[in-house]
Amino acid sequence: MPTDIPSPEGDAAREQASYREHLGAELDAFLSEQQAVLQEVSMESLPLLDAVSALAQGGKRLRALLNYWGWRGAGGAELGLPAVRSGVALELFQSAALIHDDIIDRSDTRRGGPSVHRRFSTAHSDASWHLDGTHFGSSAAILAGDLCLSLSEEMFAAVGAQAAHGTPARRIFNRMRTEVMAGQYLDILEEVVGPTHEPERAVVRARNILRYKSAKYTTEHPLTLGGALAGATTELLDWYSRFALPLGEAFQLRDDVLGVFGDPAQTGKPAGDDLREGKRTVLVAYTLALGGPSAQEAVASGLGREDLDDDGVARLRTLMEDSGALAATETLIEGHTHAAFDALDQMPVDDVTRAALRSLAHAAVTRTA
């Protein structure tokens, strides 16, 4: 539609574009300040911050945007500084999580470039440095992630009194971090415990991991955080959760399906990479629960094998389809999506906020990459 005809959708898009600009400017200014701190230590320490900057300046900004509309829906001022700063804090937290996640998952790429540990191991080999370049890469990435995590919090503290100890927003921020780390631990535990461990409970465990590792912190916590910063009522925060939690679950389930069945040309990841990494998704859990002993055996022997070839990938895919696991996952996605949009329709927010959230939700659950 032409942008000069007023509509909630058009207003939301324009405002969101302005917020993105403010977010980017605040992030850049903050990173420049940090650069000065590192320069005082030594010019040679700058690559640590460069790695953080390169990563943090990319991404879809889903968390920051949800946080912003949570703020706006609760009556926060247009482009208010607290919502800009909490958005930067959330994006930095996400970057920190990705840096460490990529070490844990041994992922070589991220946001279209090398992952941070690969960036440092490549610098090592380019310069023909000594000792183990892979270990140097993950060591430097551990430190880059730590720096990024600290900066996330430093920025959150800069939100001010609304984010101080004991405030609703601070409680959400604290809980988010602890839950994500606990969820990630459950995720790596699930991988090593193996696919044959209590397959009948695999779906329950996988859905719990998905909830804490991904869903809550991708959608629910950002939205409620923004709301809490603007002084949202408990009732409104409940509405936010009723919308955002199923949305986050649908989002991550879609991600899991794309990781196995997605088009590599669109996802940017080689087909079957999630299977080679051994990701224990809800899709895999359904395969274990519905496919019986033969499926459990096939998953146990194929999942997590770095040398899994195209035939192996194809066999696991067929198994996921034939066992009904793919269909069960799609049903789950559909149910969550329905619940999310249903809550959004009834949520007591203004039309511009609702339009913005609808657009973000739509992009989250219908994506192909």
Added chain:
Amino acid sequence: MPTDIPSPEGDAAREQASYREHLGAELDAFLSEQQAVLQEVSMESLPLLDAVSALAQGGKRLRALLNYWGWRGAGGAELGLPAVRSGVALELFQSAALIHDDIIDRSDTRRGGPSVHRRFSTAHSDASWHLDGTHFGSSAAILAGDLCLSLSEEMFAAVGAQAAHGTPARRIFNRMRTEVMAGQYLDILEEVVGPTHEPERAVVRARNILRYKSAKYTTEHPLTLGGALAGATTELLDWYSRFALPLGEAFQLRDDVLGVFGDPAQTGKPAGDDLREGKRTVLVAYTLALGGPSAQEAVASGLGREDLDDDGVARLRTLMEDSGALAATETLIEGHTHAAFDALDQMPVDDVTRAALRSLAHAAVTRTA
């Protein structure tokens, strides 16, 4: 001396013992709260917090104690809650740094027990889990360190308005974290760049690393942080730095010497472990700078070799003595120690604080383990 005769030393010791109790109780209460959060996620996530707790409940508490006397010296109330909480935050930060440091240094032991990554890799092999147990161990330790780092900050935010954005204490806390991470990065960079890189500048680089990675955050930042929380004047904070920075440098230099020449029965570490780990200390830097090309060659071929035998260790020790590197390091320790005690004598603080700081400083620089 008998404890019933009043003296600054006796008063300091009694007060410090009470502070330790408060510190321990606050830490325990906080970890219990966190346990409840993790239990909500899943009982299976508790080992992550257990690992943090086991580590955080040990240690000499040097940082917390310096922070406390910084607070007291600036007029803070006896056993004041802000100083208790900032002490807990500092100890948690130190624990987080150790967890990640031990992954980076591949250290198997810490504070008399297994390091966190070893704890998890042992759990993996005890339970005969699948996939790579070493990778599981370091992945879980990355997450445990992240959790610990987040908890450190959560506790610091709980100090309240004195630790809010823009306050002197918050600035110190923020800078401490960034500097430590930058210093650690320089440290691993120094290792991979190798001993033959600009040996004439090795001492300058090693002293810079020591300053940022260790000295500032072991002594200067804790002391000034406590002072800033109590509203210390800039003049007093300067005195704190003039005392604590050289103290921290002497402390770390002593650590470096003990790492090579210490008695394993007292240090609890096998002789030569620092050499096998390839630590690029000021002692090593002096050896490179003073020993000439033959020393550089010997260091290059021996340092960082995991299979370095007792003869190899003995050869490097002899080289450090003969090149004058050990003597130069001892001279540096002596100079720093002198500067620290000199500043302490003139520092405008009460007698109890001065006695407490003298006792802590004495323990830090004369230790044998």
